[in-house]
Amino acid sequence: MTGTSDGFVVFDRVQKSYDGETLVVKDLNLSIGKGEFLTMLGPSGSGKTTCLMMLAGFETATHGDILLDGKPINNIPPHKRGIGMVFQNYALFPHMTVAENLAFPLEVRKIGRADREAKVQRALEMVQMGAFGGRRPAQLSGGQQQRIALARALVFEPELVLMDEPLGALDKQLREHMQFEITRLAHNLGITTVYVTHDQTEALTMSDRVAVFNDGRIQQLARPDELYEKPVNSFVAQFIGENNTLLGRVKEINGTALVELDDGEVIDAIPVNVRNRGDRTLVSIRPERVEIDPKRLTPGAHLIHAEVLEFIYMGDIYRTRLRVAGNDDFVIKTRNAPDQRRLRPGEHIEIGWLPEDCRALDAP
Amino acid sequence: MTETATAPAGTDTGPVLAADGLPLKRSLRRALRAQKLRALMLIAPLLIFILVTFIAPIADMLFRSVENQIVAETLPRTARAIQDYDPDSGTMPSEAVLAAFTYDLTAASERKLHTRLGTRLNYEYTGVSSLFRKAGRRVDDFGETYRDQFAAVDPAWEEPATWIALMADPDWVAEYRAWTAAGEAAKAARREFTQAQPLFRLRDEVADVLPETASAYAEFARIAQVEDGDDPAAEDPWAPVYLALYRDLLHVGPGAIAQLGPEAEAMLDAAHDAVEGFETVNLADLYLEADKDWGDPGVWGTIKTFSSAYTPGYFLNAVDLQLTPDGVAAQPEDRQIYIMLFERTLFMSLMIMGSCVLLGYPIAYLLSNLPLRTSNLLMILVLLPFWTSLLVRTSAWKVLLQQQGVINDILVWLGIVSNSGRLILINNQTGTIIAMTHILLPFMILPLYSVMKTIPPSYVRAAKSLGATNWTAFWRVYFPQSVPGIGAGCILVFILAIGYYITPELVGGTSGTFISNRIAYHISSSLNWGLAAALGSILLAVVLILYWAYDKLVGIDNVSLG
Numbered sequence: 074m075t076g077t078s079d080g081f082v083v084f085d086r087v088q089k090s091y092d093g094e095t096l097v098v099k100d101l102n103l104s105i106g107k108g109e110f111l112t113m114l115g116p117s118g119s120g121k122t123t124c125l126m127m128l129a130g131f132e133t134a135t136h137g138d139i140l141l142d143g144k145p146i147n148n149i150p151p152h153k154r155g156i157g158m159v160f161q162n163y164a165l166f167p168h169m170t171v172a173e174n175l176a177f178p179l180e181v182r183k184i185g186r187a188d189r190e191a192k193v194q195r196a197l198e199m200v201q202m203g204a205f206g207g208r209r210p211a212q213l214s215g216g217q218q219q220r221i222a223l224a225r226a227l228v229f230e231p232e233l234v235l236m237d238e239p240l241g242a243l244d245k246q247l248r249e250h251m252q253f254e255i256t257r258l259a260h261n262l263g264i265t266t267v268y269v270t271h272d273q274t275e276a277l278t279m280s281d282r283v284a285v286f287n288d289g290r291i292q293q294l295a296r297p298d299e300l301y302e303k304p305v306n307s308f309v310a311q312f313i314g315e316n317n318t319l320l321g322r323v324k325e326i327n328g329t330a331l332v333e334l335d336d337g338e339v340i341d342a343i344p345v346n347v348r349n350r351g352d353r354t355l356v357s358i359r360p361e362r363v364e365i366d367p368k369r370l371t372p373g374a375h376l377i378h379a380e381v382l383e384f385i386y387m388g389d390i391y392r393t394r395l396r397v398a399g400n401d402d403f404v405i406k407t408r409n410a411p412d413q414r415r416l417r418p419g420e421h422i423e424i425g426w427l428p429e430d431c432r433a434l435d436a437p
Numbered sequence: 438m439t440e441t442a443t444a445p446a447g448t449d450t451g452p453v454l455a456a457d458g459l460p461l462k463r464s465l466r467r468a469l470r471a472q473k474l475r476a477l478m479l480i481a482p483l484l485i486f487i488l489v490t491f492i493a494p495i496a497d498m499l500f501r502s503v504e505n506q507i508v509a510e511t512l513p514r515t516a517r518a519i520q521d522y523d524p525d526s527g528t529m530p531s532e533a534v535l536a537a538f539t540y541d542l543t544a545a546s547e548r549k550l551h552t553r554l555g556t557r558l559n560y561e562y563t564g565v566s567s568l569f570r571k572a573g574r575r576v577d578d579f580g581e582t583y584r585d586q587f588a589a590v591d592p593a594w595e596e597p598a599t600w601i602a603l604m605a606d607p608d609w610v611a612e613y614r615a616w617t618a619a620g621e622a623a624k625a626a627r628r629e630f631t632q633a634q635p636l637f638r639l640r641d642e643v644a645d646v647l648p649e650t651a652s653a654y655a656e657f658a659r660i661a662q663v664e665d666g667d668d669p670a671a672e673d674p675w676a677p678v679y680l681a682l683y684r685d686l687l688h689v690g691p692g693a694i695a696q697l698g699p700e701a702e703a704m705l706d707a708a709h710d711a712v713e714g715f716e717t718v719n720l721a722d723l724y725l726e727a728d729k730d731w732g733d734p735g736v737w738g739t740i741k742t743f744s745s746a747y748t749p750g751y752f753l754n755a756v757d758l759q760l761t762p763d764g765v766a767a768q769p770e771d772r773q774i775y776i777m778l779f780e781r782t783l784f785m786s787l788m789i790m791g792s793c794v795l796l797g798y799p800i801a802y803l804l805s806n807l808p809l810r811t812s813n814l815l816m817i818l819v820l821l822p823f824w825t826s827l828l829v830r831t832s833a834w835k836v837l838l839q840q841q842g843v844i845n846d847i848l849v850w851l852g853i854v855s856n857s858g859r860l861i862l863i864n865n866q867t868g869t870i871i872a873m874t875h876i877l878l879p880f881m882i883l884p885l886y887s888v889m890k891t892i893p894p895s896y897v898r899a900a901k902s903l904g905a906t907n908w909t910a911f912w913r914v915y916f917p918q919s920v921p922g923i924g925a926g927c928i929l930v931f932i933l934a935i936g937y938y939i940t941p942e943l944v945g946g947t948s949g950t951f952i953s954n955r956i957a958y959h960i961s962s963s964l965n966w967g968l969a970a971a972l973g974s975i976l977l978a979v980v981l982i983l984y985w986a987y988d989k990l991v992g993i994d995n996v997s998l999g
């Protein structure tokens with residue numbers, strides 16, 4: 074999916090450096106389709122905001138082209154790009170009322186008064202804030218301000234909306250509610266959305282595709298399910314969701330890989346980015362894919378010895394920490410079902426998993 | 438567990454009690470009182486300092502601007518007597534008023550107060566000062582004729598002892614003798630003698646029988662004793678005391694004289710019989726002889742007008758009006774300067790404020806948008822003027838702005854102005870505005886900078902992403918948020934400018950000086966403190982009114998120092 078030029082938004086070999094010494098964005102190639110909801114996910118300082126700012130026109134790319142609808146936009150000033158933007162701190166103009174804030178983009182586009190008012194009202198109703206037009210931003214709660222910021226970014230009907238951690242300041246419940254609202258609006262209006270977040274749950278639940286950033290590069294660009302279940306490298310595997318890792322060395326590789334773990338145990342795994350015999354590898358297994366009841370496993374599945382270290386009751390699930398193959402941080406998650414076993418610390422058990430849930434990745 | 442937490446729920450009526458059984462409100466108050474007391478003690482030194490150095494001088498200034506006790510204190514008898522005088526009659530006041538004035542002026546010139554009074558009245562009526570000085574030199578002779586005639590009737594009238602016997606309270610005489618004896622004894626024993634003289638007291642009846650004489654003599658005795666440290670029993674009374682005696686005896690009945698006892702009666706009766714035939718002098722003529730301007734009813738009208746203890750006169754003067762015997766009138770054309778000075782001060786302060794905004798805003802904007810290191814460095818340059826003396830900076834402007842100065846030289850060298858057409862940049866309004874804009878600029882930049890620093894760049898970015906051009910984003914989004922800084926800067930600069938003194942004094946010449954320079958002139962040169970106080974009070978009122986208007990228009994909460 075790299076190097077394409079047929080998307081609505083295209084980053085073509087884009088590089089960015091602020092100080093002329095280090096590259097903050099290294100060779101970014103990304104194509105975003107029309108109407109797509111794409112999320113940029115990554116740790117702090119990985120260059121997400123920088124990418125967004127280059128797209129919005131507040132930073133210039135040091136090298137490479139950014140295309141919008143097929144046209145290069147490197148030399149178009151921000152106010153002519155017609156891109157809606159929601160800022161992390163909302164950036165609602167404090168000296169204007171909510172309605173004036175919303176009318177601002179329409180005013181600067183010289184839209185007539187009657188038309189303007191109708192559009193503002195429609196935008197307010199779209200975010201269920203119809204009655205708040207006369208208030209000042211300071212008189213609104215965080216969630217309400219967030220909605221107004223969203224409405225303001227959408228009121229002039231841009232085809233592309235950028236959002237930089239728009240939900241970062243909200244509490245969990247409101248955040249979940251707003252995640253739903255934003256995706257609903259984006260899909261209903263058919264807008265292309267580029268969304269930046271730290272929060273992997275947010276990325277997984279909202280997006281059509283997720284771009285995982287690290288160190289100025291996209292590590293993986295994929296649908297959420299693919300990203301979670303089929304991480305292509307150890308960074309993505311560890312960054313997305315909870316993950317158990319076992320270190321070892323590739324013993325044999327033909328279709329599946331045979332990995333000898335550091336304590337001598339040998340297991341099957343799917344080779345993802347290991348190529349040769351003798352490579353160091355990091356084997357990753359998701360906690361919820363580990364089975365403690367051998368009866369549920371297909372015959373022939375590999376069993377391995379484990380010692381229970383800790384058992385945590387979490388309501389809907391049990392979280393158990395085990396020692397497996399010398400790793401004390403091996404976590405499993407089991408559903409709280411009537412027939413489920415509660416393990417006791419000190420117990421010795423046999424655990425197992427399907428070979429396709431076990432991925433041999435590069436060792437960091 | 439949960440039950441025990443609701444223990445005091447049973448007492449749901451009556452006041453809430455604290456743990457020690459006292460009402461909660463009272464124990465809270467007591468707890469807070471200690472805190473308040475501590476807070477008060479912390480601010481007490483500053484509070485006292487402010488009271489002494491700021492509030493008290495302002496109160497004193499406000500008081501001085503209406504206070505006028507000097508006339509009533511120096512000329513008490515005249516102030517009372519002159520109330521019936523009508524200056525429109527075109528004549529001098531009656532002999533009774535002139536007599537009262539003579540006693541007052543004699544006392545004043547003995548105490549050397551008449552020149553001060555003359556100066557005070559000269560503010561209101563030009564020329565009065567020299568009248569007082571001249572008359573003050575002669576007034577103690579104004580009863581000479583009568584003294585000679587009384588002496589001719591009975592030489593005892595020239596004896597101080599006669600007067601003591603006639604006027605003094607016998608108890609005082611006894612006390613006085615005792616004091617003198619004690620003094621002698623101490624002197625003989627070479628002891629130090631520090632006991633104060635017993636103060637002269639009039640005898641009871643004399644003030645009723647011989648009112649003017651009693652009043653004049655008592656004044657004489659008091660001044661002799663207190664001011665000169667002399668012995669009234671050994672001093673000849675002033676000539677005007679004889680004038681008073683003559684005037685009293687003309688009116689007194691023989692029955693009244695009898696009240697003063699047999700000894701006095703004999704002497705007074707003889708004098709009483711003689712006064713009818715005395716050669717008289719006209720006081721009015723004596724004054725005209727001293728200076729013919731005493732015949733000007735305006736002089737007497739001024740004394741009458743300003744004889745009350747409080748006067749609006751200074752305030753009227755401060756707005757180019759004057760208080761005349763006929764009421765409020767405009768000052769003569771050539772003395773109308775204060776309204777013009779107030780207007781000029783306001784106008785120039787506004788100009789200075791405006792140029793500070795124009796020059797300071799871009800700088801503050803630049804500073805607030807630069808990286809911290811650079812902006813700190815530049816901020817030092819902004820603050821640099823604070824580290825040099827005001828006097829040095831102002832003098833530097835003198836060097837720069839003179840006609841043969843650096844700026845003119847450069848302009849001539851560049852050919853922008855011709856050598857003969859060198860610009861006049863100093864000793865006028867231009868000079869004051871240039872120098873004061875420079876001096877007050879940091880007071881504009883600092884609040885602007887600290888407000889602009891708090892405006893996140895995301896606002897302007899948001900505006901641009903919404904389609905606003907650079908200018909619209911600035912004008913509609915950035916500028917309104919910087920208004921509190923402009924407000925704070927403007928208030929600071931304006932209030933500092935309106936009261937500025939030293940710079941206009943040095944570079945303002947005559948056309949570029951402020952009202953404060955005039956105030957300083959009245960404080961230190963003309964010594965008309967009342968007028969200075971009135972001008973100062975008006976300045977204070979103008980600032981307060983402008984502050985109030987600003988609050989109404991912009992809202993003082995919209996002022997932010999960051």
Ligand SMILES: Nc1ncnc2c1ncn2[C@@H]1O[C@H](COP(=O)(O)OP(=O)(O)OP(=O)(O)O)[C@@H](O)[C@H]1O
Pocket residue numbers: 091092097115116117118119120121122123124271
């Ligand atoms: N204006 C700037 N000048 C210099 N360096 C900058 C600037 N803005 C960002 N950087 C650097 O560029 C790198 C990427 O920053 P960026 O803001 O894009 O990260 P991010 O992925 O958005 O992080 P976060 O999740 O914390 O917002 C960081 O190392 C940062 O220090």
Ligand SMILES: [Mg+2]
Pocket residue numbers: 121122123237
């Ligand atoms: Mg960021």
